[in-house]
Amino acid sequence: MSALKGLRVVELGQLLAGPFCGQLLGDMGAEVIKVEPPGAGDPMRVWGQGKEKVQWEVIARNKKSVSANLRIPEGQALVRQLIGKADILVENFKPGTMERWGFSPETLLAEHPGLIIARMSGYGQTGPYSNRAGFGGIGEAMGGWRYIVGEPDRSPSRMGISIGDTLTATYGCMGVLAALHHRSVTGHGQVIDAALYESVLQVMEGLVPEYDHSSFIRERSGSILPGIAPSNVYICKDGEYMIGANKDSLWQRLAEAMGVPDLGTDPRFATHLARGHNQFELDDIINAWAATLTVDEVDALMIAYSIPAGRVYRAPEMLEDPHFQAREAIIEVETERYGKLKMQGAFPKMSATPSSVRSPAPSIVGQHNAEIYGGLLGMDITELDRLKAAGTI
Numbered sequence: 001m002s003a004l005k006g007l008r009v010v011e012l013g014q015l016l017a018g019p020f021c022g023q024l025l026g027d028m029g030a031e032v033i034k035v036e037p038p039g040a041g042d043p044m045r046v047w048g049q050g051k052e053k054v055q056w057e058v059i060a061r062n063k064k065s066v067s068a069n070l071r072i073p074e075g076q077a078l079v080r081q082l083i084g085k086a087d088i089l090v091e092n093f094k095p096g097t098m099e100r101w102g103f104s105p106e107t108l109l110a111e112h113p114g115l116i117i118a119r120m121s122g123y124g125q126t127g128p129y130s131n132r133a134g135f136g137g138i139g140e141a142m143g144g145w146r147y148i149v150g151e152p153d154r155s156p157s158r159m160g161i162s163i164g165d166t167l168t169a170t171y172g173c174m175g176v177l178a179a180l181h182h183r184s185v186t187g188h189g190q191v192i193d194a195a196l197y198e199s200v201l202q203v204m205e206g207l208v209p210e211y212d213h214s215s216f217i218r219e220r221s222g223s224i225l226p227g228i229a230p231s232n233v234y235i236c237k238d239g240e241y242m243i244g245a246n247k248d249s250l251w252q253r254l255a256e257a258m259g260v261p262d263l264g265t266d267p268r269f270a271t272h273l274a275r276g277h278n279q280f281e282l283d284d285i286i287n288a289w290a291a292t293l294t295v296d297e298v299d300a301l302m303i304a305y306s307i308p309a310g311r312v313y314r315a316p317e318m319l320e321d322p323h324f325q326a327r328e329a330i331i332e333v334e335t336e337r338y339g340k341l342k343m344q345g346a347f348p349k350m351s352a353t354p355s356s357v358r359s360p361a362p363s364i365v366g367q368h369n370a371e372i373y374g375g376l377l378g379m380d381i382t383e384l385d386r387l388k389a390a391g392t393i
Helices: 017-027 073-084 105-111 136-142 163-186 196-202 207-214 248-257 272-277 279-290 295-304 315-320 322-326 369-376 381-389
Strands: 008-011 031-036 063-067 088-091 116-121 191-195 231-236 239-244 309-311 330-335 339-344
Touching: 008 017, 008 073, 017 031, 017 063, 017 088, 017 116, 017 163, 031 073, 063 369, 073 369, 088 163, 105 116, 116 163, 136 163, 136 196, 163 191, 163 196, 191 196, 231 279, 231 295, 239 295, 248 295, 272 279, 295 309, 369 381
Parallel strands: 008 031, 008 088, 031 063, 088 116, 116 191
Antiparallel strands: 231 239, 239 309, 330 339
């Protein structure tokens, strides 16, 4: 029994923000009907890195694919019927697009008062920038993330993943879950308006109040957290290792583990403020020590002295790690196109209503047309054939 079993989602979005929100809801048990344009489908089908593009297998798991041409009236009418059968609608088109198609929230909520509509966009549905095109990277830039990521003597860096999109999807999903509770009390649905730049802004900690209160502007600081030490990646004989011993008691234990207990009470490093002031000198000392040991040796010491620390993983190390295996952080899914494929498991873990991957990503655009249009909407094969011939599906 999954938490959202019995709920139906219609997903109209493409690429990342909308589809990742759909993935989260699907992992929690909702039936997700993904609407794709006939032909090539969602561009995510060919996105990703590596020899073959397998990212689709993650973001489209637990979904059923139907095809519909939303640019023509007949396709719009078809999807409108689907929305009428749904509890949740997810979309991430440029604001105004849904309205042009006849899917304004006012219209949909008038017809289906319990519908929950999650809208993800660059700048939100209101405001002077709402009609601008927006991608995740732009949201990261305007939300304050890009400016503080990277080395101080270089231009801002990308994190390495599309964090702006996935944050927006996560906040969109959070809004859906809150709206479901509201609906259970009142019977009424509502609209969730999740903007890329605001989703990034939400995780920017004290960046705004620090400036407002003391005119302090955070700058790029590379791998360190300014004023918080030691907390960094250190270079061992055979690899990199992360240590976070930035509390007084933890630093004293690290000094003991390094064989230099006197450093734990050295005035340069004895207090939080002192370590922050002498952060670079302290990192040089720890790096010199780490360079004499292997990662395994440092790891064993950190475990023995109960110091928060960990190896710097890539995918190969994750797949080999027994803790990842024990918690099923990475699972193996039998996909339609690539056979058995390892990917991240469903998260977060729930004791009574666990999330799961129940079905692989659909390999064909419109793979579930007969099941959904025929079974859910009651169309016969003659009508489906007509819609296909007309380019509607």
